[in-house]
Amino acid sequence: MHEHAAPADAATVFAGPSLAEFEAAREVVSRAADPTPMESSRYLAEVLGHPVSLKCENLQRTGSYKIRGAYNRMARLSDEERARGVVAASAGNHAQGVAFAARELGIKATIFMPVGVALPKLQATRAYGAEVVLSGHTVDQPLRAAAEFAASTGAVLIPPFDHYDVVMGQGTLGLEILDQVPDVATIVVPIGGGGLIAGIASAVKQRAAAEGKRIKVIGVQAENAAPYPLSLERGEPVDIEITPTIADGIAVSKPGALNFEIVRQAVDDVVTVDDDEIAKALLVLIERAKLVVEPAGAVGVAAILSGKIDATGPTVAVLSGGNIDPLMLERIVSHGLAASERYLKLRIPLPDRPGQLARTAEIVAEQNANVVEVLHTRHGGGLQISQVELELHIETRGPEHAERVLAALRSAGYSPRSV
Template identity: 60%
Template sequence: MNAMNKPTLEDIIAARERISGVVQTTPMELSRFLSGKLGDTVHLKCENLQRTGAYKLRGAHNLLAQLSDEARAKGVVAASAGNHAQGVAYAATALGVKSTIFMPRGAALPKLQATRDYGADIRLRGSVFQETLAAAVDFVEETGATFVPPYDHPHIIAGQGTVGLEILEQQPDVDTVVVPIGGGGLISGVAIAVKERAKQLGRTIRVIGVQASGASAFAPSLDQGEPVTIETKPTIADGIAVSRPGDLTFEIVRESVDEIVSVSDDDIARALIVLLERAKQVVEPAGAAGVAGILSGQIRGTGNTVVMLSGGNIDLMFLERVISRGLTASQRYLTMRLALPDRPGQLAIISQIVSDEGANVVEVLHTQHDEWTGILDVTLDLSVTTRGAEHSQQVLEALRRAGYKPQIKLAGR
């Protein structure tokens, strides 16, 4: 490493040799749908198909492979409830190193079981992540094991940067790379790799980061000129929900990343639907942030574009909820509330109107016990599937023409 501890292109090339045989070269897929939306060619870099389901394995293996024999004998420790835990566990087992992973109580069972299956010793500590992290630090002090940070380490950054080398080999004429950004490890490595290589070739490549609006720590940090801690808000993109950039990653992002945008949970949910339907890719919310940036209209005029799908580890029960939210956000799943006269045949009339407009009823709640309506009326909560925003408006207008006053209900309310 150089004196500033910032990894170089040579460090990333060395990391690629180091992790070869364990980390897979993931596919690059053309997305005609997203190309049409953006007006430029869009390819998807499918790190959701990486071993352990995310790019995190790259950095973890690069760091662990450089430990001394003495350090390997003492084992490694990480604190994580997600992809970092799985990456460290897999890398450690591949190298014959004992790994201890601290996870918060209440961690999602699929992630916990996957981490255990990769060979880690799981310790459940704390109800919030800071308590989990404190327990991991205490364990390191007691045992002398090596702590593996999730993003703010030059070996981690260099390992993540290897995906940038693959992007350039698979799409040599790329103009822009779009990367989800949380703590900044992935985008830092990718930015160094693609920009330094492009400089050698006498050209430029833009790098755009996409954050979740509920955890957009980089924007205020860049405004302040130093890493700052923000209060994160709940977001479905838990994989990039970081309250403070890393010190090293902040410096690299400030130097090498051209633009950062933020996307809402509804933007991300819509992106997940698009990836499932159009690209046949199962992606976790954080991994879909880059696609959300395109669909939200915040990313434009990028030329030949590669979007990173950074991970695919999503709980199936949660995926069901996200799909419902995504369909609602796309106005393809419409839930409305109506007041109906309390007399026979009203439900049949409503059903016929909806059917005549080509929509499909999927759920009905019909009750006389609701304070929202008058004593002589009943409340009807009706959920229908439509072909999109324009079709939803057609259904609503048909009901209004028939004398009803439908009120749209938001998802989850």
């Protein structure tokens, strides 16, 4: 964790936009972005010990907050710049935000995306009217291709987070939060490059200081892609090596320079969550809040559920986006069920004689658990000639129920092992 004193002086000047600029951007952004709902969560309030509200940017046009910064940046282009068109590189939400904003403003957009980009994101970006160029297999390669395209054609490069106008646009979300939850004391925000939290923290802290209030802003990064804690510790943006994470929307290896300066001044704490915690949060949002949220958008809820948020009073968690491939959602829900010990995967060596499969299924049924998949093989490693191996996928109601199923199988003489 990283913690430092948050500014409380109304005279504090951050590296980014002024409160007046955020207010002006709000008028501009309202032409393209909708005010999104604020939903209260009794379940999360019980976990945290304070009222919790969910800021639903997953329900925003294009499915994420990115439209705010992209539109604000592009609305400020001159006629001559608009005539040259815009270019961006993204594997997801930024691409859709730029494409949508370009369509609204009548600007030609070219978006570079990696070859393996999820089909729904590719289709949505094209549907908004952008020309999509597939380039490379990581986000770095489209970024280089977009920069080269801008240099050779004169198109204006629209950065995803590290730009004054982008930060200004994202900060309009902070003003919305203050209007919807006037007594908010803590705001929890996902962090990738830092554009969203820089905008929210700057706008919120400036408004709060002017009104004599104190509001805590806490950032959350995915454990496998968390350059901010180390960067804040060293006092400068640090480039780290990221490892795979389901929260690909915030998998950024280095903070933006402008973003970092604002975060350093205005953000109270930065915490990290792992993929299991994110998967559990996604499951809670589906089951308890009836909200579909992408992994990057669920990290704030993950931090609340895992006890990593030191909140003071009413708390708002920003759900930054909802653009998730249904196939990925299926995998993450299964992972979340397993991480919550509601989905057991067992391997059981059995004597190779009739009735053994029926007997194990009967034991599971007696414990009111549900077998959803069965694999029966004679070819498992370490099996004796007279044995077979049974793989059972079982739905349970949680850790205690899962343990009862295992205990029942063991007491019947079987040796189940979780996989």
